[in-house]
Amino acid sequence: MNLLRRLLMPDCERVRKVLQSYLDGELDERHARTVAAHLEHCDRCDIERDVYEQVKSSLQDLRQPPDPEALARLQSFAATLRRIAPNARADGGQDDDVERDAGGDGRS
Amino acid sequence: MTPAGSCLAHSEAPAADPADAPAAATPAAATPAAASAAADAPVADARDRAFQTYVEPELRLLFAVAMRLTRDPHEAEDLVQDTLLRAYRAIERFDGRYPRAWLLTILRNTNSNRGRKKTPALLEDPDHALAQLTSPGPDGRDGAAEVALSHLADPDLVAALQRLSADHQAVVALVDIDGLTYQEAAEMLDVPVGTVMSRLHRARRRLRATLQRKGALREVMDR
Numbered sequence: 001m002n003l004l005r006r007l008l009m010p011d012c013e014r015v016r017k018v019l020q021s022y023l024d025g026e027l028d029e030r031h032a033r034t035v036a037a038h039l040e041h042c043d044r045c046d047i048e049r050d051v052y053e054q055v056k057s058s059l060q061d062l063r064q065p066p067d068p069e070a071l072a073r074l075q076s077f078a079a080t081l082r083r084i085a086p087n088a089r090a091d092g093g094q095d096d097d098v099e100r101d102a103g104g105d106g107r108s
Numbered sequence: 109m110t111p112a113g114s115c116l117a118h119s120e121a122p123a124a125d126p127a128d129a130p131a132a133a134t135p136a137a138a139t140p141a142a143a144s145a146a147a148d149a150p151v152a153d154a155r156d157r158a159f160q161t162y163v164e165p166e167l168r169l170l171f172a173v174a175m176r177l178t179r180d181p182h183e184a185e186d187l188v189q190d191t192l193l194r195a196y197r198a199i200e201r202f203d204g205r206y207p208r209a210w211l212l213t214i215l216r217n218t219n220s221n222r223g224r225k226k227t228p229a230l231l232e233d234p235d236h237a238l239a240q241l242t243s244p245g246p247d248g249r250d251g252a253a254e255v256a257l258s259h260l261a262d263p264d265l266v267a268a269l270q271r272l273s274a275d276h277q278a279v280v281a282l283v284d285i286d287g288l289t290y291q292e293a294a295e296m297l298d299v300p301v302g303t304v305m306s307r308l309h310r311a312r313r314r315l316r317a318t319l320q321r322k323g324a325l326r327e328v329m330d331r
Contacts (some may be wrong), residue, residue: 020312021305026289026305027244044320050326054325055316055319055325056312058319059315060287062285063287067181071167074167074170074171075167077189078159082159082160105297
């Protein structure tokens with residue numbers, strides 16, 4: 001690796017601090033590009049990436065498909081809710097705190 | 109009326125559809141009730157579209173997370189139904205950003221309310237939701253994380269996960285197994301995003317160390 005490239009590269013320790021966020025797609029684009037460029041040229045960090053990808057992949061293998069019948073019933077319930085919309089709204093009120101706590105922007 | 113900032117304001121509500129005009133001109137529509145219904149129709153349509161756009165695509169995720177919370181398929185289904193009902197009522201106030209986070213917060217609060225009604229003592233326990241995600245189920249089955257793991261053929265991974273603390277198991281289950289983002293997991297657990305990140309990263313480091321000790325990870329050090 002030439003000297004200029006080494007000087008321009010962020011050090012491995014900084015990359016490893018954000019490596020998991022990078023693999024989770026949680027880094028902003030600029031930082032993600034920097035990490036990706038580093039991984040292209042740093043075998044040690046690339047090994048770290050590979051190990052964490054294995055861990056993540058193993059965990060993702062634990063996903064189980066939902067019960068299709070339960071999912072179908074929920075889809076049907078959602079459709080029914082839309083059809084009886086006025087009634088669904090009219091009996092609201094006692095649990096308004098639940099929605100209010102959820103906030104208007106998805107942040108509590 | 110559509111609230112400012114509501115997702116309904118951004119939805120594609122038809123503007124003065126000429127097809128609606130004949131109904132409004134009929135004698136029936138001249139009654140106050142009919143006129144009111146006609147006036148509410150575009151809002152109801154927009155609400156339905158918003159519900160279809162933001163809520164219905166997330167049913168699978170809601171059910172998966174509800175299963176983690178309840179560890180019982182029937183309870184999970186009931187919980188999601190309650191969540192859907194409340195989401196429908198609240199959708200006019202939803203601004204269209206972060207629908208998953210919004211829904212997960214409703215799910216969490218709904219579950220919390222249901223638990224409160226069943227067992228008032230739990231109201232005093234701020235860690236109840238977290239404990240629910242990882243503790244043994246009411247029928248003695250394993251905790252939420254283990255439910256998803258119980259059918260696995262990888263005993264090393266199961267053992268490594270079970271050695272994690274409850275809060276670490278919960279965040280791994282939500283992010284790595286259910287596929288939530290850090291922000292969504294934070295909403296679900298009611299903790300800051302930074303807490304999710306630090307717990308998750310620490311948990312994975314521990315998993316990695318355990319799996320490497322057991323030789324369960326592919327060896328890449330010799331390349």
